[in-house]
């Protein structure tokens with residue numbers, strides 16, 4: 001009986017560790033000044049449609065662990081080029097925001113997304 005319960009415990013802990021395969025986001029209090037600025041750009045421009053620090057869809061997919069996962073929700077590689085193009089040119093129901101963000105906003109936003 002003891003043997004079986006330890007197998008069960010091992011199986012359960014395997015399942016739970018499998019769910020948390022990526023490290024958690026950097027706490028907001030530990031962000032550098034660019035990342036903190038990027039967080040406020042996120043709040044203004046993206047938060048209405050995307051969660052950043054929790055999983056699950058809003059109007060678009062959650063951006064939690066964006067760069068820590070093997071691919072973007074669409075299946076494309078999670079690169080700065082691809083994410084920047086998504087933001088500036090839009091994608092399906094996501095509006096193009098190239099005209100609303102300057103280079104500093106965009107760079108700080110990308111820095112913040114890397115902390116998720």
Ligand code: HEC
Nearest residue numbers: 045046049059060061072073074076086087091092093094
């Ligand atoms: C009006 C709602 C809306 C806003 C605002 C918005 N998005 Fe999106 N976003 C979406 C939707 C919807 C998708 C899913 C598009 C698809 O693949 O069909 C998406 C997809 C994405 C993707 C995944 C692209 C891929 O290749 O899978 C990224 C990354 C992303 N958004 C980042 C952002 C960032 C960063 C911002 C803020 C600058 C932002 N979005 C603002 C709706 C929005």
